[in-house]
């Protein structure tokens with residue numbers, strides 16, 4: 061029996077994630093530390109006072125205002141959703157239905173998955189062997205011919221720092237791409253920017269077609285709360301909000317975000333610890349006899365091993381879960397390990413024989 065469902069959906073693979081139980085979980089780039097206990101208590105206290113029978117803000121206006129203060133951004137240019145992954149699909153709906161999505165490969169899987177599901181024409185430009193962006197190939201791709209019947213333009217997705225390699229693009233390259241065409245929404249996914257100390261806000265302020273994505277899931281330690289946001293020009297944000305589901309951000313999420321934004325110090329402290337641990341683990345891994353570790357500006361490390369399947373299984377048998385990346389072209393043999401707590405990182409290094 062054929063289901064009455066679009067071919068683009070039927071032919072799309074499932075999201076590439078298989079949950080595996082392990083004592084030490086270094087597979088999803090989560091924060092090693094939970095949301096601080098005193099802040100959790102504060103959230104619960106405020107939650108007990110809140111009205112659960114009322115709808116929340118139509119477009120998370122209260123969180124948007126708090127984010128705008130934290131980011132020094134126009135409140136009208138902030139769009140909050142239940143995780144930044146929601147925005148990836150919304151931005152395709154906004155500017156790439158019947159048009160094109162251009163991104164790099166390898167890359168965060170969701171850009172390509174959502175482009176396929178929504179029937180956009182997808183162009184993936186390979187990174188160079190050193191994981192740097194091929195800017196002229198990307199410029200060529202966005203200036204290329206639209207598919208028949210499609211309009212020119214669409215959405216360009218670039219993660220900065222890049223996932224899953226952890227590499228960083230020169231801001232001049234992002235600028236070159238962003239100024240190559242105003243027919244495209246240029247989306248810079250800054251999920252890991254705190255660990256890189258990079259910030260594309262100056263670029264986005266001057267160019268209304270540049271959109272930044274940020275999340276509470278990584279540095280803020282709130283992956284379970286599901287909160288992300290876009291920083292855009294007021295005009296783009298106003299159109300994007302039309303597509304966001306109304307009243308979607310719950311009272312629980314609203315209070316968690318507000319408490320986090322009132323206390324950004326804990327986030328900055330853990331980012332510092334994570335960067336120190338990342339460099340400690342990276343240096344230790346350099347002594348591995350057969351693995352090659354790449355430099356990273358994020359909270360994870362990409363490692364090339366002779367056999368990703370074997371490395372993954374051997375680490376797992378020692379209780380350490382990492383993520384295989386070897387299905388990506390150019391990442392043969394690669395695994396990705398999240399930077400965990402000092403103890404978790406030590407367990408990982410021991411499991412790796414170091």
Ligand SMILES: *Cc1c(COP(=O)(O)O)cnc(C)c1O
Nearest residue numbers: 143144145168223251275277288
């Ligand atoms: C983790 C991550 C996100 C964040 O997704 P959320 O839905 O906000 O949890 C976005 N982009 C990239 C590249 C990521 O790795």
